[in-house]
Structures are given as C-alpha cells and as structure tokens.
Amino acid sequence: MVQNEQQEASESTLRIATLFIIIVPAIxxxxxxxxxxxxxxxxxxxxxxxxxxxxxxxxxxxTKRYNEEAQRFLHLIIVLNVSALFMLLAVWRVYGEVAWLGVVLLVVYLLALLFAIVKREYLYNAMRHPRKYPVGGRIYGAVLLAAAVIGPSSYGFAVAISSQQGSEVALSVIVSMIVPFAYLFVLVSIPAYVKAEKNQN
Known part of the structure; x- marks a missing residue:
C-alpha cells in the first residue's frame, strides 16, 4: 500500500516536472x-x-514516456538546449544583432554541443566525481565562475556596446550574465543521458 502510494507520488512528480519544465523555454x-x-x-x-x-x-x-529514463532525459536535453539557444538569441538581440557576435555565440554553442556529445561519459563522471576527473571539474568550475563574475566584470564592455548600439546598460549587463548559463545547460544536460545509457546496458 505504502509502496503504491510512493510510486503514484513519484509518477505525479514526473508528470508535473515534464509539463512545467516548458516554463524555461517559454520565459x-x-x-x-x-x-x-x-x-x-x-x-x-x-x-x-x-x-x-x-x-x-x-x-x-x-503516453507515459516520462517513466522511461531514456525518454525522460531526451526530453530534458531538447528543452534545455532550445532554452539555451533562446538565451543566446536574447543576448544577440540586446547587443544590436551584430553579425560577428551572433556567429561567435552560435559557434561556441555548437562546439559546446559537440564536446558534450563526444565527451558525455567523461563529463558525466566529472560531475559525479570531480576529484577523480580534475579537468572536467575545472571546466564546470570555470563555467560556474564565469556565471558569477561575467556580469559585473563586463560592465565597462556593456557600457561601450550600449553606447554604440543603443541598448540599456542594465539590460546589457543582465544578458551578459546569462551567457555562461546557456552553455552550462548544454554541458550538464547532454552528459546526464549517460545514466540512461548505462541503465539500458
């Protein structure tokens, strides 16, 4: 009885999470x-x-595919990666839709995507055991550190770009802060699929 209730509660949580994660790309x-x-x-x-x-x-x-781990992770990966692209699009628009900036943001995204796919198992293990995988740990640490400091440290850059492109300084600083989070979505979501791959084997 208790086990059934726990299972129903778990399924309810998964259903809610599956539906409400759409809020991220919507925002x-x-x-x-x-x-x-x-x-x-x-x-x-x-x-x-x-x-x-x-x-x-x-x-x-x-279809209750959220009960299948592989399908659940695939759904998460797609939603978060689309969200990451939307975040980068917002950055590009705020900075005046400058062509070179759009190319840079897209190329870095594609490189992060390729790296996350090719090295997904290494990154997955690095997230779980950062001491055993110092390089991977440093990658995540660098991205998190960038997320913490890029906004304030880029204030002067934001002011310069804003004066040229006509964007608000505060808005420029805010969107500067979301750039590393966009790439973090990629570097975290895709390696997480390794868990499903291991459980399938």
Missing part, C-alpha cells in the same frame, strides 16, 4: 522576442517552437 523565448524591444516575427517563430515543445511534453505525459 527565455519571451525574453528573446521582447528584448530590447518587442518583435512580432521573433515572437511568432519562438512561440511556435515553444508550442511544439509543449505538445511534445503533453505527448510524453499522455
């Missing part, structure tokens, strides 16, 4: 389409993407 999509000013085209495109993610989430719940 990031809203930010990307609204900053520094609202753009209807971006809002329509990003809204459609969020809508598809919501349908995907509902499908996960209706």
């Amino acid at each position: 990031m999509g809203l930010a990307a389409s609204s900053a520094p000013e609202f753009n209807g085209l971006y809002a329509s495109i990003l809204g459609c993407i969020v809508g598809l993610l919501f349908i995907y989430s509902v499908f996960q719940v209706v």
Whole structure:
C-alpha cells in the first residue's frame, strides 16, 4: 500500500516536472522576442517552437514516456538546449544583432554541443566525481565562475556596446550574465543521458 502510494507520488512528480519544465523555454523565448524591444516575427517563430515543445511534453505525459529514463532525459536535453539557444538569441538581440557576435555565440554553442556529445561519459563522471576527473571539474568550475563574475566584470564592455548600439546598460549587463548559463545547460544536460545509457546496458 505504502509502496503504491510512493510510486503514484513519484509518477505525479514526473508528470508535473515534464509539463512545467516548458516554463524555461517559454520565459527565455519571451525574453528573446521582447528584448530590447518587442518583435512580432521573433515572437511568432519562438512561440511556435515553444508550442511544439509543449505538445511534445503533453505527448510524453499522455503516453507515459516520462517513466522511461531514456525518454525522460531526451526530453530534458531538447528543452534545455532550445532554452539555451533562446538565451543566446536574447543576448544577440540586446547587443544590436551584430553579425560577428551572433556567429561567435552560435559557434561556441555548437562546439559546446559537440564536446558534450563526444565527451558525455567523461563529463558525466566529472560531475559525479570531480576529484577523480580534475579537468572536467575545472571546466564546470570555470563555467560556474564565469556565471558569477561575467556580469559585473563586463560592465565597462556593456557600457561601450550600449553606447554604440543603443541598448540599456542594465539590460546589457543582465544578458551578459546569462551567457555562461546557456552553455552550462548544454554541458550538464547532454552528459546526464549517460545514466540512461548505462541503465539500458
């Protein structure tokens, strides 16, 4: 009886998490389409993407695929990586949609994605046992440190860019702070799939 209740509670938690995680890309999509000013085209495109993610989430719940670890992690990876792209899009828009910046943000994202896929097992182990994997631990430490200091330390850069592109300084500083979090989403979500791979073997 108690075991059944615990299982039902666990399933309920998974259902809620599967549906409510869509809030992350929804907020990031809203930010990307609204900053520094609202753009209807971006809002329509990003809204459609969020809508598809919501349908995907509902499908996960209706078919109870959230009970399958591999499907659950795959859903998480897709949602967080789309969120990361939305975050980078918001940064690019705030800084005036400068071409070179967009290329840099996208290239770094693709490199992080490739690195996370190729080295997913190493990164997974580094997250679980940072002392045994010092290089991987340093990578995560560097990203977290960047997340903590990049906003304040980039104030002068933000002021310079803002004066050229016409963006608000405060907004520029805020979006500067979310850049490392976007890449952190990639470096954390994809290696987590290794757990599902190991359990399948």
